Amino acid sequence: MASTLMTPGVYIEEKNAFPSSITAVATAVPVFIGYTQKAERNGKSLVHKPTRITSFAEFLENFGSSFKPKFTLAEPDPKVKQETFRINGKASIVKINDKNTAYLYSSIRLFYANGGSICYILSVGTYEDKPDGFDISADDFIGSDSKPNVFSLLEKEPEPTLVVMPDAIALGEDCYTSVYTQVLNHCAGMQSRFGIFDLVKQLPADTTDTIVTAFREKIGINFLNYGAAYYPWLKTGVVQPDELSFENLDASVDLEALLPEPAATIIIKKFKESANPDSSTKKNYHQSLKAASPTYVHILEEIRNTLNELPPSGAMAGIYTTVDSSRGVWKAPANVSVSLVNAPSVNISNEEQQSLNVDIIAGKSINVIRPFPGVGTLVWGARTLDGNSLDWRYINVRRTLIMIEQSVKLATRTYVFEPNDAATWISLKTMISNFLENLWKQGALAGAAPGQAFDVQVGLGATMTPQDILDGVMLVTVKVALSRPAEFIVITFQQQMQQS
Numbered sequence: 001m002a003s004t005l006m007t008p009g010v011y012i013e014e015k016n017a018f019p020s021s022i023t024a025v026a027t028a029v030p031v032f033i034g035y036t037q038k039a040e041r042n043g044k045s046l047v048h049k050p051t052r053i054t055s056f057a058e059f060l061e062n063f064g065s066s067f068k069p070k071f072t073l074a075e076p077d078p079k080v081k082q083e084t085f086r087i088n089g090k091a092s093i094v095k096i097n098d099k100n101t102a103y104l105y106s107s108i109r110l111f112y113a114n115g116g117s118i119c120y121i122l123s124v125g126t127y128e129d130k131p132d133g134f135d136i137s138a139d140d141f142i143g144s145d146s147k148p149n150v151f152s153l154l155e156k157e158p159e160p161t162l163v164v165m166p167d168a169i170a171l172g173e174d175c176y177t178s179v180y181t182q183v184l185n186h187c188a189g190m191q192s193r194f195g196i197f198d199l200v201k202q203l204p205a206d207t208t209d210t211i212v213t214a215f216r217e218k219i220g221i222n223f224l225n226y227g228a229a230y231y232p233w234l235k236t237g238v239v240q241p242d243e244l245s246f247e248n249l250d251a252s253v254d255l256e257a258l259l260p261e262p263a264a265t266i267i268i269k270k271f272k273e274s275a276n277p278d279s280s281t282k283k284n285y286h287q288s289l290k291a292a293s294p295t296y297v298h299i300l301e302e303i304r305n306t307l308n309e310l311p312p313s314g315a316m317a318g319i320y321t322t323v324d325s326s327r328g329v330w331k332a333p334a335n336v337s338v339s340l341v342n343a344p345s346v347n348i349s350n351e352e353q354q355s356l357n358v359d360i361i362a363g364k365s366i367n368v369i370r371p372f373p374g375v376g377t378l379v380w381g382a383r384t385l386d387g388n389s390l391d392w393r394y395i396n397v398r399r400t401l402i403m404i405e406q407s408v409k410l411a412t413r414t415y416v417f418e419p420n421d422a423a424t425w426i427s428l429k430t431m432i433s434n435f436l437e438n439l440w441k442q443g444a445l446a447g448a449a450p451g452q453a454f455d456v457q458v459g460l461g462a463t464m465t466p467q468d469i470l471d472g473v474m475l476v477t478v479k480v481a482l483s484r485p486a487e488f489i490v491i492t493f494q495q496q497m498q499q500s
Helices: 056-063 104-113 150-154 166-171 174-190 208-218 262-272 279-292 294-307 313-326 350-357 395-415 422-442 466-470
Strands: 030-036 051-053 071-074 085-087 090-096 119-126 162-164 194-198 227-231 234-236 341-344 366-372 376-380 454-458 476-480
Touching: 030 104, 030 166, 030 313, 051 056, 056 104, 056 119, 071 294, 085 294, 090 294, 104 119, 104 166, 104 234, 104 313, 119 150, 150 174, 162 174, 162 313, 166 174, 174 194, 174 208, 174 227, 194 313, 194 395, 208 227, 208 350, 262 279, 279 294, 341 366, 341 376, 350 366, 395 422, 395 476, 422 454, 422 476
Parallel strands: 030 119, 030 162, 162 194, 194 227, 227 366
Antiparallel strands: 051 119, 071 090, 085 090, 234 341, 366 376, 454 476
């Protein structure tokens, strides 16, 4: 009783009848880190400021649209087997200009196409005033004397649970050692995040073995259970035909000499007579060329195919969100179709996936995205980079325990500085047990009964000594039997003798 009774009368005292409860934290809130057209809200800069958005429309409002890359036409290397197209009977390929690569905007669209919802955007630079291109630098992500480290900025934001950096892969293999290792360190330090990684784009001259070997050698061995890698890149349908025009062609491309159609030549000459064409004139010129020249349409389609080949991390962030909301974080984000994707850029067979899924030497598993006839493009892997670990082999196991740890941690703050006695121990044990039992009922924990699914111990003689109490320490031990995916299903058939 809070007050001393001195005056005669009737007093009312209320006591809490129920223990505190634990609310599960959000599990699929990615933070996308990269370059945006702009970064501004209400006149204030959002560069280097993690910003929460809830829709693609909000992204457009605050961070703008895509970069408008320029392309040239080139002759293919006869020593390299690659897809080409013909112009005037001559084999050609489209080639993007240097410093014209940016993946964040299209990855965001792929994220929302695959079920994405709430996410954070951390812009490390803008390209609105750089129409001729911009540099993608590792310092923009990991920091330098003049630039902040993005991971130090994220330490102040507790909500994001996934780290996605589609633009960083433009650095090539240097991304693995300079950026991805920092992501793993950050996630392990926070204990509340998980990294989704891309491998470099496989060029016609590359092989799967060279791509995968380079990744495994450069990613290191630290904190591998806090990340997962996906391969190959995806041929998507994100970029639509009406988003491209002659303005995506470099100034060195002479359409008048290139297009064989006579009608196109007349249209081009008339357009060149315009001194300073406005947007309406440019639009009419583009539409006229499309109607008059199938070759022009073909060139733009080749450019679209190039822009639509994207790293898979954006789509995977959306799939994580979809699976978490529909089934739960304890369901492996695999055997799920990828939306807005026509096919993977590389078709991986069963035999080829063996060495990717199971790395005997270091356990650095690579999750493959594969096409299946009559089914579609599916995510066909559910392992972390720590694929040889029995504790942290599977993505859903790692992420489920992150959810449990963070949920219990936040709820247990209530008991800091409470008396370290039996009453507090019982209340704390009841709170954690109720939370875990609800997870068991939902299928997150394995066991025929709650006692087989989890165990919570706290108290003197169980987890603590009298010295621990004198030191102000309360020790709680929580054991959970997490649900694991059936990665390999083996069905045995055998003939038996006729019975009748």
